[in-house]
Amino acid sequence: xxxxxxxxxxxxxxxxxxxxxxxxxxxxxxxxxxxxxxxxxxxxxxxxxxxxxxxxxxxxxxxxxxxxxxxxxxxxxxxxxxxxxxxxxxxxxxxxxxxxxxxxxxxxxxxxxxxxxxxxxxxxxxxxxxxxxxxxxxxxxxxxxxxxxxxxxxxxxxxxxxxxxxxxxxxxxxxxxxxxxxxxxxxxxxxxxxxxxxxxxxxxxxxxxxxxxxxxxxxxxxxxxxxxxxxxxxxxxxxxxxxxxxxxxxxxxxxxxxxxxxxxxxxxxxxxxxxxxxxxxxxxxxxxxxxxxxxxxxxxxxxxxxxxxxxxxxxxxxxxxxxxxxx
Amino acid sequence: xxxxxxxxxxxxxxxxxxxxxxxxxxxxxxxxxxxxxxxxxxxxxxxxxxxxxxxxxxxxxxxxxxxxxxxxxxxxxxxxxxxxxxxxxxxxxxxxxxxxxxxxxxxxxxxxxxxxxxxxxxxxxxxxxxxxxxxxxxxxxxxxxxxxxxxxxxxxxxxxxxxxxxxxxxxxxxxxxxxxxxxxxxxxxxxxxxxxxxxxxxxxxxxxxxxxxxxxxxxxxxxxxxxxxxxxxxxxxxxxxxxxxxxxxxxxxxxxxxxxxxxxxxxxxxxxxxxxxxxxxx
Numbered sequence: 001x002x003x004x005x006x007x008x009x010x011x012x013x014x015x016x017x018x019x020x021x022x023x024x025x026x027x028x029x030x031x032x033x034x035x036x037x038x039x040x041x042x043x044x045x046x047x048x049x050x051x052x053x054x055x056x057x058x059x060x061x062x063x064x065x066x067x068x069x070x071x072x073x074x075x076x077x078x079x080x081x082x083x084x085x086x087x088x089x090x091x092x093x094x095x096x097x098x099x100x101x102x103x104x105x106x107x108x109x110x111x112x113x114x115x116x117x118x119x120x121x122x123x124x125x126x127x128x129x130x131x132x133x134x135x136x137x138x139x140x141x142x143x144x145x146x147x148x149x150x151x152x153x154x155x156x157x158x159x160x161x162x163x164x165x166x167x168x169x170x171x172x173x174x175x176x177x178x179x180x181x182x183x184x185x186x187x188x189x190x191x192x193x194x195x196x197x198x199x200x201x202x203x204x205x206x207x208x209x210x211x212x213x214x215x216x217x218x219x220x221x222x223x224x225x226x227x228x229x230x231x232x233x234x235x236x237x238x239x240x241x242x243x244x245x246x247x248x249x250x251x252x253x254x255x256x257x258x259x260x261x262x263x264x265x266x267x268x269x270x271x272x273x274x275x276x277x278x279x280x281x282x283x284x285x286x287x288x289x290x291x292x293x294x295x296x297x298x299x300x301x302x303x304x305x306x307x308x309x310x311x312x313x314x315x316x317x318x319x320x321x322x323x324x325x326x327x
Numbered sequence: 328x329x330x331x332x333x334x335x336x337x338x339x340x341x342x343x344x345x346x347x348x349x350x351x352x353x354x355x356x357x358x359x360x361x362x363x364x365x366x367x368x369x370x371x372x373x374x375x376x377x378x379x380x381x382x383x384x385x386x387x388x389x390x391x392x393x394x395x396x397x398x399x400x401x402x403x404x405x406x407x408x409x410x411x412x413x414x415x416x417x418x419x420x421x422x423x424x425x426x427x428x429x430x431x432x433x434x435x436x437x438x439x440x441x442x443x444x445x446x447x448x449x450x451x452x453x454x455x456x457x458x459x460x461x462x463x464x465x466x467x468x469x470x471x472x473x474x475x476x477x478x479x480x481x482x483x484x485x486x487x488x489x490x491x492x493x494x495x496x497x498x499x500x501x502x503x504x505x506x507x508x509x510x511x512x513x514x515x516x517x518x519x520x521x522x523x524x525x526x527x528x529x530x531x532x533x534x535x536x537x538x539x540x541x542x543x544x545x546x547x548x549x550x551x552x553x554x555x556x557x558x559x560x561x562x563x564x565x566x567x568x569x570x571x572x573x574x575x576x577x578x579x580x581x582x583x584x585x586x587x588x589x590x591x592x593x594x595x596x597x598x599x600x601x602x603x604x605x606x607x608x609x
Contacts, residue, residue: 051507071510084508088526088606097522098512142508149512 002027002185003048003153008057010043010209017043018054019209025153025187025202027062030179032200033189036232040209041189045155048187049078062152077146077184081158083138085130091141092117092126098149116144119178136167143175147182156188160195172199193233197221205229237287239308246289248314251277252307253298260307268302279308374588380581392582400559401567402583404478406590408563409543412482416539417532420490427491428498446488450548453484458552473555478563481550482543489542490535497531498524526606533602537595544587 003025010018017040025031033041046052048059050071059066066074086094092113093100099109117123120140122133130138139159146154159175160168176199179186190196196203197217205212205220205228213225224230230243237246240261252260263281270276275295277288286308290298300306351359381389392398426432427439445453457480459465462472471477501524509519547565554561564583571580 049511051511071507072513072515074511076511078508078511080504080508082502082504084502084504086505086509086523097509097514101513101518145508145512 002062003187004058004060005044005048006058006060008044008047008054008059010040010047010052010054016209018047021057021206021209021211023204023211023214025185025204027185028183029201030176030186030188030199031202031204032196033187033204033206034193034196034200034232035191035206035212037191039207041191041206042157044206045157045187045189048153049076049155050074051078075149075152077149077151077154079139079142079146079154079156079159081161083130083135083142083162085138085142087130090127090129091122091133094130094141095144095148097145102149112148116148119147119181120144134167135163136171139163139171143178147184151184154184154186156186158189158191161190168195175199197233205232207232235287235289238284239281239286239310240284242310244310244314246276246287248311249286249288250309250311251279251288251290251298251300252309253300253304254307259312260309263306263308265300265302265304265306268300279306281308377581377584377588380577381585383581384578388578389582389585392576392579393586395579397558397562398564398567398579398583401562401564402586404475404562405544405564405587408475408478408482409540412479412486412543413536413540415483416486416490417536420487420535420539421494421528421532423491424494424498427495442488442491445484445486450485450546451552453549454481454552457481457484457549462553472553473557473561475554475561477553477555478550478561481553482546485546485549486539486542489538490532493531493535493538494528497528501527529602529605533598537598540594540598541591544591 003023005021005023005025008018008021009016019040021040021044023044033044035041043052047054048061050066050069050073054067057067061074061076086097089097095113095116096109099112104112113126114123117126120143122137122140122144125133125137125141130141133141139162143156143159156175160171163171172195175188188199197220200217202214203217203220204214207228213220213229220229221233224233227243230236235246236243237249238244239249261281263279263286265277266280266285267278268275269278270292273292275290275292277290277295277300279286279288288308384392393402423442427435427442448456457477458472460467461469461477461480463470471480506519506523509523510516514522545565546563547569550563551566554563556562556566564587568580568583571577571583
């Protein structure tokens, strides 16, 4: 285990940012701290980096107790949401900063900076100022700067949060590939569940200062520990007193199958390849998502009478049945 | 990293900022005209008049006026003291701004307002305050009346707010995460200050220093009571100019004024050059 977080608590005045948090972050993996804004995930990351001190608890990095170490001595790379570029220094000198602090020989610095700029596709921008780069480029520069000192762990605080959707997606894929190449233990904070599911090897879901669940993206999506995790990781709808994913529901046009409940279609929305059908079942509106082909084969219209049920294979695979309101 | 989906990076704009602005329209032309006329009436024409007056008597008269022993001493005292005061202000002003922005303490708001008092006070009132505190009957037992330190003190008093007030807003705007980034890269607090914070503050410090120097060179009211205006000893240029005018020696007054104008101009340009260098060096 590369980072051990043991019984960490942190308050800001009356606000409890972290409440007795315990997490083990595996070495060499890409771990996401996922949760809603203000849930404490950024605070946890900053405590790991030493930029914030915990009120109680312990932080170990690679077996070394780092609780009392200053940020300068932790050898972590930190990437900020708003780039934190050194505005008066060129891109190359931004990247070189950590190496210059460590008084490495000039030749070595030049070589390493060039290597890193190639890695982040900024080699031709070495002499530019950060203000002459786009947001995505600036964030790649920040990443190269953090990697330059060969950190034991790389920490990224909402690294793509300030970028537009397309660049976000590109950088996300790119971070994944970069990690597969560099293999440094990486922790990134995000409130975007899609980002976490797509990029991370392991996800830590944090809400209101507590860890809700830790696991692989598959485990979290398929067997969420509670309603919060289920709701946070993907779309949900309610059928009776069950919380289910809309794509785990089936629509039947024939007569009474077992476990199916009758309803009437009130709304049909098409979003690309996905059709969202809202069905009025008793006093509920249940959302069901179908693929385009399923939808066409069923010949559905607003007002059609249908039967709704949870797909049989799903009903069996979900570990525990969830009752609304229970956590 | 052989394959990548990243879109090829477009060549960004050139390093030199693109010239902003458009050709003048009728309305903006009017605005430009008014601005230029205002500036000319208030600044350019009076300045030109001073230079013309100074040159009216010819080069030799000018040179005589400037090299007059008493005048030279006044210029030396004024410029030297303004320079020293500016150096002190650069250090102290930055420090006061730092305390006001970064620290929380009792009475911060009061200090915040008090900083401007030397600036807001009529200078002759400042002179009275200084005289009663540091004059013959000083309650502190410090009597510097009629000495050069009196000039230094008066300059310090009236120029205090300049660096503080120019640095403060820039310091407040600095992003803390930039400093945190430098710290996590291993930079000590001092290195962070020297290599990250100071380059961002330099333009503001330079601007404050220029104001402080200019104000020092032109100071009259606050020192006239305490310094005693002793020729060759504590007489500053503004006093010298006034006495020249009182003696109906307008040429000499204008000559001294021209020299001051020149020195101020050189100092302001120099500060700008130094400031640009510092920022680039990081």
